[in-house]
Amino acid sequence: MSSAPTATDTQIVRTLDEVVGAGERVVSVAPVALDASGRAVPLEIRVSAPTAGEGLPVLLFSHGNGWSLDGYAPLAAFWASRGFVVVQPTHLDSRRNGIGFDDPVFGRIWTERYEDLERVLDQWDTVEAAVPGLAGRVDKGQVVVAGHSWGAQTAQMLLGVRTLDESGQPGKDYADPRVKAGVLLAATGLGGGELHPFAKEHFPFMNPSFAELATPTLVVAGDRDQSKMSSRGPDWFTDAYTYGPGATDLLTLFGAEHSLGGIPNWEAAETTDENPERVAVLQRLTTAYLRSALNPSDTSWNRAVSALAETGTAIGRIDSK
Template sequence: MPMSNSPTTVVTARPVVLPAPGRGEDLQVSVSAPATGGELPVIVFSHGFGWSMDGYAPLADHWAASGFAVVRPTHLDSRTLGIPADDPRTPHIWRLRVDDLERAIDGLDVLEAAVPGLAGRLDRTRIAVAGHSWGAQTASMLLGARVLDSGGVPGEDMSDPRVKAGVLLALTGTGGADLSAFAAEHFPFMNPSFDDMAAPALIVAGDQDRSPLSTRGPDWFTDPYVLSPKDKSLLTLFGAEHSLGGIPGYEIAETTDESPERVALIQRLSTAYLRSVLYPGDTGWQEARSALEDASEPLGKLESK
C-alpha cells in the first residue's frame, strides 16, 4: 500500500444497497476508494447519532486517498430515514448497528461488484473498523467490548476475528453511576465492559469533551483505554470537544470546536496507526508519534500500552 504526497483521485459510490431481511430497511452504504491500486485494506466506519453514509468526509476522503477502501453504512438512527422514536426497533438500534457493520463485511463481494472499477481490488485479510461517538461504541463491539446487563454480567460476545484493528473516536466510558439520569433511563446499552476488547485500537478523546450523558468530566472518554487490555494507544487532543475539531464535517452545527489542524492530526495519526497494525514493519506510526512529541506546540499527547 504505497503512500504518495501527490493528490490521489478518490471514487465514491452511493448508495450501494445490501439486502437486510428483518431490519425493516435495506442497508444503504457508501464506498470510497482510490481510483487505482489493488489489495486495498478496508475500513468499515460507523457514524454518530443521526448521521448517515454522507457524513465524516474529512476522514473517509483522507483514508481513501491514503489507499484504503472506506465503507460507510447508514444506521437506522440516521435523520435521513426519519424513523420515529416510538418505532419498535428503537430500543434495539444499538444492536442493529453492530449487525450493520457485520453485514457490510459479509457483503464485500456485493460492494466490490457494485462499484465501477473496484472488482478484485479489496484485501479481505486487512479489515479495520472505526466510528465516532455512538459509532465508536458500535465499532468497539467488533473489537471485543461487551454490554453489561443490570446485574453486571457481560452480554453477548460480538467480536469479529476478521477485524484486525480499530479507531475509536470519542468513545463513551463506563455506565452505572457514571451516567446521567437521562442516559441511564434511555440508553441501558451504555454500560460497557472493555475487559475483553483485546483487538488493537487507537482511542481518541478530547480533553474538553463534557458530555450530558455522564456525571463525570472529559476523563470519562479515556475509560476505553484505561480499562481495556494491552495493544491500545490513546490520543488526547488538547482543547477538543465532542466533534474533535470537525471530523463529522466542517461548518456544521455539531462542530463546536472547529480546528482543521486537529482534524489533520487525526487523519495522519489514524492512517499511520492502522497501517502499522495491518502492515507489520511499517514505520509510519513511529514517525507520526515522534513528530507529535517533537512539536513545539503539540495539539495533543499520545500514550500506549
C-alpha cells in the first residue's frame, strides 16, 4: 500500500529536486566553542556538513532575533545535505542569554553579531576540527553568507551594506572580501522617518545604505510581511534588491509573512504562515542560487528560475536585474 503524498510532494518541489539533486547524509556538531575575548557570553556555534564530498563551500548563517544555534533546522540541514558546511553562531540576543533591551550590552549587539561571523572565518581550523572527517574537504575560498530578519542585517554587513550615521553619511565599511555571495531573508529596508519609535530607539542599524552592496545577493521577501518596525508595507523588505547594485535577484513568496512559511524551525510558535511547500521551494531555490553564484558555469539558478516560472507561479516569482 503506497503512502499518502506529503505537503512537499508537489510538482514544483519535484522539479526543483531535479535541479539541486538528492542530498547526502549530514553530521551536525554542537556546541563548538570559539575564542571571543571580552564577549559578554562565550561564543558557541553549530557546524553541519555532508558526510561525503570534497571542495565543500562554507555557509555562514545568522539567526533572527532571539534564536540560537539550535534554530533554522529546515534551512541548515537542507543546505548541508546539498554540499555546504553550514555554521550557525548563537548571537548575544538569543533568548537563552537573557540580554534585554535595557541591558547596556544590547546597544552593541548588532556589531557583536558581525564579529561572531568574522570569528568563524578567523578560527576556521577550530571549526573544521570539530567535525569528524571534515578536515581537508573544505574549500575555504568559497564562502557565502545568509541570514533571516536581524540575521539578514548581520549578513548584509559582510556583503557591503553600510549603516547611515546621524548626518546621513554611510558609516564603517564591514565588507569581507572572503564572502563571495549571500542570501537575505526578510531583510529590513530603508530607515528614516518611517521607522517606528521603538525601532529608532533600540535598532540604530535600521538605517542601511544599500548603495555599497556589491556582492552577488539573492533577496527573499514575503508579500504579506507587515513589520511592526516601520510604517511601510511588505515592499519594505525588498529595498535591498531595489537599491543594492549587487542584489541580482528578488524572490517574492506569495502569502508569506515574516517566517516565510516556517524557516525558524519546525512548528515554531512564531510562525504565522506555516507552509511546508513554501519552505521546501525556498530551500531549493537558495541552494541553486548559491551554487551558481560560486560557480559561473553552474546552471542551477537559471534552471530553478525557469522551473518556478513554469510550475510554481502560485508560490512566488523571481525578478532579476
